[in-house]
Structure formats: C-alpha cells, structure tokens
Amino acid sequence: MSEIIHLYHTNDLHSHFENWPRIKDFLNQRCELHKEVGEEAITLDIGDHVDRWHPYTEGTLGKGNVTLLNEAGFQYVTIGNNEGITLPHEALDSLYKEADFKVLAANIFQSDRQRPAWALPYAIHTTEKGTRIGMIGLTAYFQSFYTALGWKLSDPFQELYKQLDILKEQSDIIVILSHLGLYEDERMAGEFPEIDIILGAHTHHILHQGKVVNNTLLCAGGKFGMYVGHVEIDLDDTRKVVRKEAALYDTNDLKELPNESEWIDSIYNKGREYLQQKCVVLPKDLDCEWFEASELPRILCEALREWSNADCAFLNAGLLLQGLQAGEVTIGDIHRILPHPINPCVVELNGSELKEILIQSLNQEWPHIQMKGFGFRGKIMGIIVHDRVDFIKGKNDVIQKVLVDGRELIAENRYKLALPDMFTFGHFFPQIQRSKDKQYLMPEFLRDVMVWKLRGMFS
Template identity: 20%
Template sequence: MALSATVSRRLVLRAGAAIAATAAVPRLAFAQNEPDVTAIILSDLHSPYRRLPQLVAAVRNRAAGAGGKVIIIVNGDMFERGNVVALRSRVAPDLLALEKLARIAPVFFNIGNHETAVLEDMAIFTREAEARGVHVMSNIIDARTGELLAPAGLSLGVRDRRVALSGIATDNIFTYRPPIRPTVTIPQPVAWAESLMGGLTREADAAIVLSHAGVAADKAMLGTLPERTLLIGGHDHLDFTHQEPGLAYVHPGSWGNGFTVASMTFNAEGGADATFESVAIARDDDPDADIGNAVATAMDEHLTEVDRAIVGTAPQTLDLPGAILFATEAVRAAADADVAFLGHTTFGTGLEAGEVSRYDFDAFIRFDGDIRTVDIAGERLATIMERANQHRATSLDARTGDFVHAAELDIDPAATYTVAVNGWTAINQSAYLGTEDLEFVEVPDIRLKQVVADALAANGG
C-alpha cells in the first residue's frame, strides 16, 4: 500500500531523527576486538522445527568463537502457518528460540510478511518479540494509529564508532494474510530508501540495511544506498553474496538450512570492510537441548495420526532444488507436458531419504494448487528457460527475485511445446516467467500436492 506524501514525509523525518538520535546517544555500546562487528544473519526461517534446535546451537557456537561485537540479525518471516505444530502451539518453539538467541547476543529483527502467519496482529508480534529481549525494526505503519510498528532505525555503538541499522518491509500487500491487510500501511521500499538513506550514515561509520522487499526492489535500492552499506536481503529464499565498491549485498538462505556470518572491520577511509562465511545446518547436527525439548513436546501434543501418516518414500536425500526437480517431473508426467515450471517459494525445504510423513511433506510443498498448461513456440520457451533455475545464478544481473525451477530441455526453436505450471505461477507469470499474455488452461482432476505425493508413494511400492 502506498503512503500518502504527507504521511510519508512525516514518518521518514521521524525515522531519520530516530537514527540520528541513536547515533548521538548509542542505544548499545561495547568494548571491541578485531573484527569490529560479527553479524550472524538469518532470514525466512518459517518455523523450521526439524532444524530449529540445530540452528540455535550452531549460532551459539559460532558466536562463542567470533571476534568483535557479535550481533544476530533476523530479516523477517520467523513463522509458518502451514506448519501445523507452529499453528496449534501458537509458535511456542519459535518464541523460545528468539529468547534463546537474545541471550547469545543482541538480536535485531526486521518484520517480514509472515510475522502474522500465526499471531493475529503485527503489534502482537512486536510485543512478544520485545518481551524476549529482541530489538524489533520496521518501516511498516500501523494503519489504526498512523504510527510505526517499531523503530525504523537503530544504532549500535562499537568502540568510538557507530553502525546504523534500518528495516524495510515488502509492500506487496498480497503476501500478507487477508485479515492483516487493513491494519498496515507499507511504504514503497525504493521510495522509502531514497527518502531515508541519504541521512542514514550522516553520523554513523557504517550502515546495515535489512530489506525484506525481495531482489527486484533491492536491485533498484542499491543505487540509492550510501557507501559503507551492508544490504541484507530476504523474502525470496535465496542464498548468495554480491559485492561491489563500497557496498555488499547478501541473502543468507531460508528454512533453517543455514546462515551467513559477516565479519565487519572499520577501515581508515571511513566505513567497514566485510567478509562472508556461509554455515550449513543439517538435521543430525548437535541440537540446543531446550529448543529440542520444546519442539518434541509441541510435536507430541499437536501432531495427529493424519499428520504422522506416511505419504511416500524419498529414494535419497534431496536438497531443495533437487526436490523441486522431482516435483517438476511428477507434474510434467501427470499433465502430459514437455516441461514443467514450478515457482520456487511454493516450496519450503528439501526431502530426507526414507519415509516422508504428511508433516514433512507439507514443509516441502507449502501451498497446494491446480495445474495448468499452455502450448508455446520453442523460441519463446527458450527465452523463459533463460530465467529459470536462478539458484545457479552467478551474478546479480541474472537474478529477478521470483523464479521457477525446471528440468533442462534441448529446445528446438521451431517446435511447439506443452508447458505445465502450478496455478500460482500462471497467475503471477510476469514475475516468474517474464510473460504477461500466456493463456494457461487448467488440467482437470489433478492438484500439485497429490501429483507429487503419488510420485513419492510409487517409490515405496
């Protein structure tokens, strides 16, 4: 939802004043060793109960061995409504995880669009997180009061230096649950950045901008950011790092499969140099005992026989791209198509080898939907294929944010091909396929989850 010019100006000025005030009088001040700041960066966790205990333990271990002042950054989307245990327990394990993280190091949390996946109100999330010692940030406005839900900017004191932090949300209102939409007003991310970021580092030595707006907005935003900025992305469930003179941009992965560590060292020219390390999390890593007990208790209490029922068998452990390719083949075959495209955020996490329960299957395929097909020329198919499988992209220019996974195909430009997609991809074809005029037709009697479940069941037969 776009801000009116009057509201936008008032709140941008207030946010800028808050950053300047916290820069002048540090909210947090610490003694320091090299590197100056170690930021442990998480995003898009989505209630990853199979890895949450291991994730918290890994963050603790990494923080214990880090140099300088350690901070933990969570760039939105802590909760997942499709996780029935999270829903029925009212995210009790997640809230405990926030509390445990805050005991390890200061936690800075930028509100995403899933903070009300279970909790009914953004203000409730802010209250619950702050009660657990978390520093919440957001540029989201409570439409009922006209005030920001949380400070849009905070400042971290490190020795005699200042690091400014700022939070930006996605303004795609359709990614928020329908009951929440009337209660929030969200500035357009790039316009907000242009209004605010010029003064972000006026009295700071470096800036960390937490954007939950996605790659498309972030790419437009990069040109507005001052030098000395670390831009942390989220929302698109990606894992990559991009660096250019004076700027660094990182997405730390999703669903508890890992995190990124940024080691920041102030330099003589003003600003900070950053190096990055990716840390992977496996289900058999050592867990945090408290979170492990909380997850086990919640599962014992809330998983039904239906949730525990076996859907089928994964023949081997598949990471998320590999698991999605398994799904694309199932959809292609069921729709009698030549190739299938499936949007990446329809899926959560990959598949472990062996029997797959309904609960774990729902963590793999987050959203059900119909299957649709269209016939297109090979030349056009090749153009669409160029923007597929962006998990393999090696440059920021090759990334569009939303994208599809598809199996490789030897395309004849002169031939005609039948393409199958899930309904969400068809509806949002501009973002996922780079097209606007493909007239998809629904395939009767098949649905995404059932098609893939049937394929898994065939493995166990």
C-alpha cells in the same frame, strides 16, 4: 584504534526447526569466541522465521519462534511476509511482546499511520570501541494484503530514503535488514551508495561470498536454516571500513548435538499438543485423491465458494495432503492436512474471461507439477476441482459450452470466482494476476474454511 566487527545473520527459516539446535550452538560459541578476543559480534534475523505450517508455530501463533530467537541471543530482527500477512492483526501486534531483541521494520504502520509499538524504523548499535552501526529494517511491499489485515505499508524505498537521511550523519557503518528480495537489494545498492551492507532475504537466494554492487556488500543465506551467514568488517583508526567479507556456514557441516533429534521431535509434539481442540466428529471417512475425483477436495471447493459468496470456485486437489478418518477430528488434524498459509480470494471477471480461465484450468499437465512457493506447503498440484462449473463437450472432447450454476456463461456479464490466493501469483493465470478486481479474504486460511464447513455439515 582499529576494530573487527562480526555480523551473523539468518533468514527465511520458515519454522524448519531441524537446523535450529546447531544454529543456536554455533552462534553462542562464535559470539563467545569473539568476546574473548575483544571483537564485536551482532546476531540478526532477516524475517520469515515464522511459518504456520509447523504445529509449534501454529499452536503459539509465532510466539514460540520469538522464544527460540530469545534463547539463541538474537539482537535485531526484521519481519518477513510470513510474520506480516499470515498472522491476524492482533497476533502480529502482540508477537514480540516478550522479545529480548529489537524489531526493525521501517515501513509498517497501524491503520492510523502511527508506528506499532513493537517496531523501530532503525537502531544505532554502538560497539564497545565506540563504532556506530546504523541499521534499518524493511519488509516486502505486499500492500493489499497488509491493508486487508488493518496495517499500512509505505514504499520501502521511500522509507529508506527518509531513514538514511537521519542515519547517515549518525553512523559509521550502515546495514540494511532487507526482506525485499535479491532484485530489490541490487536496486538498493545501485541507488544508495552510502549503504555498506545489505543482509537479504525473501527470494531464498544464496550468496556464498556475498555480492558487491556499487561497493555495497549483498549477503543472503538461502532458506530453512541451511546456512548461517557471517560478515566480517575491518575498520581503521578513523572508523573507515577497509575490508568487508561475507561467508556462509553450511549447517550440515556443523557438529551434531546430543539429543538433537529428540529436541526436534519434542518441539513438533509440543505444537501438536496445542492443537488438540475437537473440531468435529465425522460419521464416515472423507477420502482425498490427487489425480481423480474424491470427496474431501469437493467439500473444500464447495466451502470455498460458500465462504466467499462467489458464483463458482476451483482449487487443486493437492492442497489436501490426506483425507480424514471417521471419528473425532481435531484442529491439529485439519492443520496437518492443510498446512498452507493460503487465503481465499475472489476475482471478478466478465463471462469471456471466466470461460477462458476455466478452460485453462483443465490443463492436463498440471496435476503432476511439483509445486513450490506461493504459500503452498504440499508436494504436487493435483487435479483441479470445480464447484458450480460444468463443461459441455462435443466431438473429440472439444469444449463447446461452459456452464456456471447450470447456465451458460454470458460474455458481458460479471461473475465472481473463488480460488486459493496462490493462483493470483505466478504464471498459471496471467489474467488473474493482472486483474485489479481481486479481494483477499483475510486473515482466514483454507483450513479455517474447512473447519467452518465440516462443523456445519456434521455438528
């Protein structure tokens, strides 16, 4: 008996709930339609549904996201790096306690190498007509971050090899829930021809009609719930796949629902209510400027150095979205001005390396750069603010000396530099990116460091 199977997938929502009402309604309608005509429909999320920039996610530590996935009828999900490394160990370990869906995450383990109770390496979904769909979930190999939080990761490709060896004899179709990124998905398709479909995520790529690599169909729907992905699979009487096609539905084209705006506002306000605990009472305003020296970025930079027990520190003023007014400041206020899932990091360098990096941090083009990614949830870079760093200039403002804590750097001495972890990625400081002497201080974010500092200053 021939069969048609539908896969509906979302990825990288990042707690952008403004599209969620339409996504939920669309999935409910489509699944009901397929059921009426005897076709199978499966709903899957490919990770990074959680993002702690949104107060509802922050206030519930992601459990509110799980409630939304339950309400929308999702059946299978995998975790992304936002679920995996922006939540404390205990929070991730309990995140899916009330989940009505299965979590597929083959390459994450507890520190004792046992699988967490909430994670399955694979699942076999058997349709009403008996077709067996083997599904494996894989998450990005951010090993050092997971280790700092008390988890162990296995290499996703090594894990895939193990699980495929089990699944390929038990499945008619093999689907991978991949939070690895497009490059890794292409590699996967090239190395494992037995995979029929890869539902992708992580790099926010958009594949409107999918992409075929080595007869494997790659699919992905961008980010922020802008699209819902759909894969239609046709099987013949022997359960052989004879057609597989991908499409994306633009959520802007879906019908606007009654009270949609009210729901979006309500979930934001509900999150704000969760974050009303008093942090501190400020005796004065603490201002924040992105393009000139101001007090709140200076305080945060000093706090970063102190928290990290480093010799010096720097950060970009654009991390702080606003200043703080005198009076009571809540945890929600700190979250509002520092929404980023960014951790403190300490890099150990010799004096020559540190001098080069500190001079490079003065790049006059950086303050106006519009930043995206690396955990940054703001708008622009802003000026670089330093703590315990001084620059001695000569003629024509040429830097002659760099001082750390009032002393000139010694080339062969070792120093500890504290900075936001986003500077250990990307192209800003290649020396830092390549360095093996990095320590990520987790699970605290910069906003936790700010709370700690302000309570110490004003309590």
